[in-house]
Amino acid sequence: MLNHTDFDLQCTDLVRQFDDFTAVDQVSFAIKKGSFFSILGPSGCGKTTLLRMLAGFDDPTSGDIFIKGKSMIGVPPNKRPVNMVFQHLALFPNMNVSENIAYGLHRQGINKVEIKHKVDQVLARVNLSGSGQKEISQLSGGQKQRIAIARCLVLNPDVLLLDEPLGALDLKLREHMKVELKKLQQEFDTTFVYITHDQSEALVMSDQVAVMNHGQFQQVGDPQQLYFQPDNAFVAGFVGDSNKWSATVIDILSDSLQVKTTTGFILYTKKSDEKAFIIGSEVEVFIRPEAIHISQVSAPKADQNQLTATVNNILFDGANSQLLVEEQTSREEIKVKLPQTAEFIHLKKGDNLQISFPKQQVNVFPKLQDK
Amino acid sequence: MMTKGKSKTPLKLGLLLLLCPLLLWLVLLVILPQLTMLNISLQERVAPRIYEYGFSNYIEFFTEPLYWNTFLRTAVMSIIATVLTLIIAFPISYYIAKMLRGRAKGLLLVLCLIPFWVSELVRTYGWMILLRESGVVSSFLQYIGMTEGPIEFLYTDATIMLGLVYSSMLFMVVPLTSTLESLDDSYIEAGYDLGGNGLSVFWQIIVPHAKPAIISGCIVVFMLTLGNYLTPILLGGKSSLWFTEQIFTQFITRFNWQQGSAFGVLLLSISSLIVWLGLKLSRQSFSKVMS
Numbered sequence: 001m002l003n004h005t006d007f008d009l010q011c012t013d014l015v016r017q018f019d020d021f022t023a024v025d026q027v028s029f030a031i032k033k034g035s036f037f038s039i040l041g042p043s044g045c046g047k048t049t050l051l052r053m054l055a056g057f058d059d060p061t062s063g064d065i066f067i068k069g070k071s072m073i074g075v076p077p078n079k080r081p082v083n084m085v086f087q088h089l090a091l092f093p094n095m096n097v098s099e100n101i102a103y104g105l106h107r108q109g110i111n112k113v114e115i116k117h118k119v120d121q122v123l124a125r126v127n128l129s130g131s132g133q134k135e136i137s138q139l140s141g142g143q144k145q146r147i148a149i150a151r152c153l154v155l156n157p158d159v160l161l162l163d164e165p166l167g168a169l170d171l172k173l174r175e176h177m178k179v180e181l182k183k184l185q186q187e188f189d190t191t192f193v194y195i196t197h198d199q200s201e202a203l204v205m206s207d208q209v210a211v212m213n214h215g216q217f218q219q220v221g222d223p224q225q226l227y228f229q230p231d232n233a234f235v236a237g238f239v240g241d242s243n244k245w246s247a248t249v250i251d252i253l254s255d256s257l258q259v260k261t262t263t264g265f266i267l268y269t270k271k272s273d274e275k276a277f278i279i280g281s282e283v284e285v286f287i288r289p290e291a292i293h294i295s296q297v298s299a300p301k302a303d304q305n306q307l308t309a310t311v312n313n314i315l316f317d318g319a320n321s322q323l324l325v326e327e328q329t330s331r332e333e334i335k336v337k338l339p340q341t342a343e344f345i346h347l348k349k350g351d352n353l354q355i356s357f358p359k360q361q362v363n364v365f366p367k368l369q370d371k
Numbered sequence: 372m373m374t375k376g377k378s379k380t381p382l383k384l385g386l387l388l389l390l391c392p393l394l395l396w397l398v399l400l401v402i403l404p405q406l407t408m409l410n411i412s413l414q415e416r417v418a419p420r421i422y423e424y425g426f427s428n429y430i431e432f433f434t435e436p437l438y439w440n441t442f443l444r445t446a447v448m449s450i451i452a453t454v455l456t457l458i459i460a461f462p463i464s465y466y467i468a469k470m471l472r473g474r475a476k477g478l479l480l481v482l483c484l485i486p487f488w489v490s491e492l493v494r495t496y497g498w499m500i501l502l503r504e505s506g507v508v509s510s511f512l513q514y515i516g517m518t519e520g521p522i523e524f525l526y527t528d529a530t531i532m533l534g535l536v537y538s539s540m541l542f543m544v545v546p547l548t549s550t551l552e553s554l555d556d557s558y559i560e561a562g563y564d565l566g567g568n569g570l571s572v573f574w575q576i577i578v579p580h581a582k583p584a585i586i587s588g589c590i591v592v593f594m595l596t597l598g599n600y601l602t603p604i605l606l607g608g609k610s611s612l613w614f615t616e617q618i619f620t621q622f623i624t625r626f627n628w629q630q631g632s633a634f635g636v637l638l639l640s641i642s643s644l645i646v647w648l649g650l651k652l653s654r655q656s657f658s659k660v661m662s
Binding site: 076077078087090092093103108152155 | 562568576
């Protein structure tokens with residue numbers, strides 16, 4: 001079962017314990033060949049520890065890691081068919097670009113002519129032909145990024161590990177590098193394991209994303225699944241932007257639940273078959289700002305939550321503009337996406353609006369126990 | 372000059388006053404004595420109390436084998452002591468900088484520093500107590516039955532070397548530790564990750580990073596060793612043949628200031644020459660190493 005050749009990387013029941021703290025707790029997953037796999041989680045969730053175990057800098061307390069079906073337990077980092085792009089890249093400052101890329105090839109004992117050929121080839125593939133003689137300090141942030149990746153990919157690893165390499169870049173460059181990384185991954189057809197705390201990076205680039213918290217995988221799925229069908233309150237709150245309320249179930253209907261938030265706002269939510277709630281159970285309710293429809297006039301529809309609200313604040317941010325509105329009876333604040341259309345262009349503070357959102361788009365989960 | 376307009380502005384009085392202590396120190400304590408010494412070294416005695424300018428003091432140095440043999444011996448021994456200090460200090464510094472965390476790190480650095488709280492004289496006598504014929508080491512070896520009679524450890528080249536390395540250690544450990552500390556662990560990890568073994572990571576990543584500290588440590592240790600007087604005299608005794616001893620003899624015993632000055636100038640020249648050669652060979656610039 002473990003010798004599946006279409007999985008480049010498999011972990012089974014991986015545990016890493018530090019004294020009385022469990023950094024990685026019973027993590028199991030398998031990554032398909034040639035895919036882009038992200039591990040997304042807040043800082044301190046154990047993702048870096050997990051990555052360091054994959055690279056071989058740290059040993060698991062229990063569990064096993066398989067790369068191409070071979071167990072990596074006891075294999076030192078320099079003997080593993082994985083390479084890592086470090087958070088601050090760790091390009092050797094005393095070597096120029098070519099020497100940096102050639103470092104790993106020299107260690108494999110390849111002859112000089114072939115090394116030169118391979119270095120030129122990989123430089124061309126990352127669009128930096130002719131930069132071989134440059135010093136590292138002469139490169140821009142994005143170029144360093146590409147050299148760090150080229151330095152690993154020239155060794156043809158089975159898996160490339162990336163430890164938040166975009167963290168140090170400014171916003172514009174980060175947006176650009178996201179697309180570029182994705183392209184590089186497809187071009188080289190290498191399995192990438194990418195860890196990040198930035199959900200946008202994970203969602204944009206990945207084929208599969210694992211959301212991690214407290215050392216455990218909360219959910220593994222493709223970006224759409226995580227966004228539209230979160231498994232639990234943590235995933236719903238961590239991935240994407242949401243209105244989040246603590247509430248109590250007050251009625252159970254045939255196709256929906258009726259809940260009441262702590263401020264007294266009453267709304268209807270999706271009722272799923274897997275999760276059974278009883279009246280009075282504490283829940284957390286999530287609705288995405290873009291799922292909420294606003295209009296000037298009331299137009300009641302079935303299966304919708306309908307309410308009247310007052311505009312509290314307009315947060316203009318181009319296409320990402322949002323409204324903060326207040327539900328009239330309970331004064332609960334709701335974040336709503338503000339479409340930049342002619343209808344709402346003259347909207348101002350204090351205006352009244354009709355708000356509606358489908359019951360089926362309101363996710364409800366049992367309240368998270370604080371750890 | 373490019374800054375023609377600016378260079379005409381008069382030097383600010385405040386700046387001049389601030390520079391005063393430094394300038395006084397340099398001129399009075401460094402430049403002036405050296406120039407005087409150079410002047411004295413170029414004088415030769417033609418009759419009592421009558422001197423003429425000439426190179427006889429320098430010619431004397433090159434014609435008397437004892438002098439230049441001592442001179443060469445001192446330089447070679449100093450180079451060996453410097454290399455030994457580096458070889459011993461590097462693992463210590465690496466251990467302190469990279470392996471230890473928190474309190475243990477500070478503690479170990481202080482342990483390296485503690486011997487320097489007592490004067491060099493006392494430290495050297497400490498070694499003499501340990502190593503002399505009736506000393507601690509000799510008595511211990513007799514006690515456990517390794518030797519029949521007492522052994523004299525003092526007055527050999529090895530003992531001089533021991534003392535020199537011991538008294539220089541701190542000046543190598545401190546710059547190395549602080550430089551190695553500034554080497555991010557991820558460089559070392561990246562070296563291993565890309566397939567390097569301990570040896571290649573050491574030579575291609577750690578040593579290039581530590582190079583300025585290695586060179587500056589070596590310069591300081593070499594200078595201190597070459598100019599050391601106490602350690603070679605006390606631990607090496609009459610047979611130490613250290614060049615500073617020759618200078619001392621000329622000045623104090625033989626009252627030949629002219630010859631002593633010539634030796635002093637020669638010592639300064641050789642140490643400058645060797646440091647310059649070292650910098651050339653390691654392709655480092657003096658300003659970079661000392662910054």
